[in-house]
Amino acid sequence: MLPKDWRRATLGEIAHVTSGGTPDRGKPEYWGGDIPWVTTGEVQFNTITDTVEKITAAGLRNSAAKRFPPGTLLMAMYGQGKTRGQVAKLGIEATTNQACAAIQLRDGQDCDFFFQYLSFQYEALRELGNAGTQKNLNGGIIKSLPVPVPPYDEQRRIADILSSWDEAIKTTERMLSNSQRRSRDLMVSVLSGHRRFPGLSTKWRYEDFDAIFQRIATKNTVHNTNVLTISAEHGLISQRDYFNKSVASANLSGYTLLHRHDFAYNKSYSAGYPMGAIKPLLAYEAGVVSSLYLCFRLREDVDADFDFFRHYFEAGLLNQEIEGIAQEGARNHGLLNVSVTDFFKLQLHVPSAPEQRRIAEVINVARAEEALLGAQVRSLRQEKAALMSQLLTGKRRVKFSEVESEAQV
The missing domain is CATH 1.10.287 (Helix Hairpins)
Incomplete structure (x- = not known):
């Protein structure tokens, strides 16, 4: 229920909604000019003051691209990942591609208010896309969007x-x-x-990985059901917490059992982790991981600092060593081909235990x-x-x- 002095309208009733176009990529004379040209990748709940690409006057004349004034709202009608439904405000005069809806509010309407409102409606807008394998918005959907008008x-x-x-x-x-x-x-x-830190001048040494860590190969004989997966942000996290469900097989007896402060190496490479990710178990007392993971913990008879090595692995200081043992071109479904034997003979460059602890404290x-x-x-x-x-x-x-x-x- 809106206040008495508010009214409800469609976006098409209070704004002119259109879109742009893309000049022919095969004509170099259409590109590299001084006219800003916005793509959906630049529409990110922001004010656009510059663009990656620019077109020429000839490109503008010979395409569906149009000039839009500052204050025009842009909405991504389709695009990769989370792009669809995102909005931006033009801080400059610019053109756009055909995937951007350009919303020019009529007199008596404030572009900043409707920028905030459309940003607030982001999730709902995404659900309005056409049915299909890739949902898209279009001009008709955007024009019919109901909006409050204070x-x-x-x-x-x-x-x-x-x-x-x-x-x-x-x-x-x-x-x-x-x-x-x-x-x-x-x-x-x-x-x-x-x-280095004052008073800590002992020379750093090279150690084999298995001189500091021991492999964990303990199978899940205790019927632990906390299946873990590696997340770049959260480390080893329960699949139930991460996916809202378990995506593991029903039989978990072949999984490896981990306890708090154990490490797991996921050989699957991803953004930010070109040689795979090594993460510790911190959030739970225990859990299980797929046997595809290489698991290990600090040796009890070695004076070494857990936090030092947690940061050492996260900083990617083992990447060059792993790259040296990963077989060239041997990647199976996104997994690096790293053998257990080679992994546990990697070289670690480490300081004395007191310096490890000091480094960990600072980090x-x-x-x-x-x-x-x-x-x-x-x-x-x-x-x-x-x-x-x-x-x-x-x-x-x-x-x-x-x-x-x-x-x-």
């Missing part, structure tokens, strides 16, 4: 409030990005031995700061989403100052 001054006030939250989120995201960069630089410098502090900033970003996003659900639906009304109230009279 009075203009209230649109502006709501947009200003939500924009202030966006600024707070962006500021915290920048702080997080800087913290992550500092952490990466710190890890590389101290884990490689390039940066842990840096990563804790990073985690805190990450939590702040998530909290700000959640708080903004809650506020959007109130302000953009009229459930919570904005207050105007006396000056603003007089201006509306």
Whole structure:
């Protein structure tokens, strides 16, 4: 139920909705000009102030591309992954490809308010796509989208409030990005031995992997049902928590049983992990993994620091060694061909145990700061989403100052 002074309309009633086009790629004279040309990959809940590609006046004349003024809202009608349904606002005059819907609001409507509203409707918009193997939006769907229409001054006030939250989120995201960069630089410098600590000058040594770690090959005879998978962000995590279901086979007796602080190496390469990922079990007391994983733990008779090696593996300092034993071109369904024998004879470049502990302490502090900033970003996003659900639906009304109230009279 909308407030009495609000109304409901379709987007097509309050805006002109169209799309752009792509000049002929076979004609070089159409490309490399000075006219910005937006693709859906650049539509990311942002204000667009520049584009990767630009077209010429000839490309504009001889294609369906159109110039759109600053303040035009763009919506990705189709594209890879999460692209479909994302929105952006033009901060410059630009053209677009045909996969972008261009939404030019009519007089009396605020582009920032509707940018916030359409961003808020992202998940719902994605569900409006055409049925098929790849759901897409189209101009007809976008024009028929119902939208709330508050009075203009209230649109502006709501947009200003939500924009202030966006600024707070962006500021915290920048702080997080800087913290992550500092952490990466710190890890590389101290884990490689390039940066040393006062009083810790013992020469680093090379050790065989199996001199520090022992292989785990314990089968799941205790009928543990906590099947684990490796996530880049979460490490070893239960499939039930990650997929909301278990995707493992019903018979888990052949799986390897792990306990807290054990490691597992997934030989499957992925973005950020070109030689596979090594992750420790931290979130649970125990769990089981596929026998395709190579599992190991620190030897009890070796003085070594768990956190040091957790960071050592995460920094990719074992990648060059693994690359040296992975058979050239022998990749089976995305898995590197790494033998158990070769893996446990890899060389580790390590300092003394006291220096390991000092390095781990410093990195842990840096990563804790990073985690805190990450939590702040998530909290700000959640708080903004809650506020959007109130302000953009009229459930919570904005207050105007006396000056603003007089201006509306």
